[in-house]
Amino acid sequence: MIKVYEFAQVMFKVNQLLKIYKTNDPTTNKAQKNIILDEIRAIYIVNGIDASEYITQLDDIRLSKTKANMILSEMKQFVEPFEMPSAKQVEKLFKKVKKLKTPPSDQYDLQMMSYLGWNDYSANRKYIVYKDSKGAFQSIYGELAPTKVKGFCSICQHESDVSLFLNKTKANSDGTYTKKGDYICHDSNVCNQHLDDIEKLYHFIQKIK
Numbered sequence: 001m002i003k004v005y006e007f008a009q010v011m012f013k014v015n016q017l018l019k020i021y022k023t024n025d026p027t028t029n030k031a032q033k034n035i036i037l038d039e040i041r042a043i044y045i046v047n048g049i050d051a052s053e054y055i056t057q058l059d060d061i062r063l064s065k066t067k068a069n070m071i072l073s074e075m076k077q078f079v080e081p082f083e084m085p086s087a088k089q090v091e092k093l094f095k096k097v098k099k100l101k102t103p104p105s106d107q108y109d110l111q112m113m114s115y116l117g118w119n120d121y122s123a124n125r126k127y128i129v130y131k132d133s134k135g136a137f138q139s140i141y142g143e144l145a146p147t148k149v150k151g152f153c154s155i156c157q158h159e160s161d162v163s164l165f166l167n168k169t170k171a172n173s174d175g176t177y178t179k180k181g182d183y184i185c186h187d188s189n190v191c192n193q194h195l196d197d198i199e200k201l202y203h204f205i206q207k208i209k
């Protein structure tokens, strides 16, 4: 299986391919195309999967966006889905939170989630659940500004509709709190589509703790 964030890299590279196919310099195109196809192949090979069949289909200057999406949906079968925490696990992860809002029972695309993030609009909060490098569930929550602005997300590092997220850190000796935060995607599902490296999420969490 490949990771969700690795599949996000594949999606990004397929988009790059489509752009290359549209430009009119065949020599440069061929060189760039081969590099990208090799990179896609490598993502699968390091995880023990032979993706040659799909690479051959992607190696086509007439490739349409629709066809590319069809190939991607087949390549997605190898993506390891996010493990949804149970209601009990969520409660335990946020046991200190008063009036916890549990994740909405949406139809999640688990193969498109490196982490779970949901908003509580009545309390202006965002909750995040993720797995650390050892595979254990971890959590963080904080204030989420209701306003969205165009900017760079501190998690996925893409341009997006972002909002200021603030985490209340441990109390100082005088009883006051410090808030640390940054702008992140307002919608965590959008963030997940852009997140191409799980380390970016870990880095963000560390920065605001």
Ligand SMILES: [Zn+2]
Pocket: 153, 154, 155, 156, 157, 158, 160, 184, 185, 190, 191, 192, 194
């Ligand atoms: Zn993001």
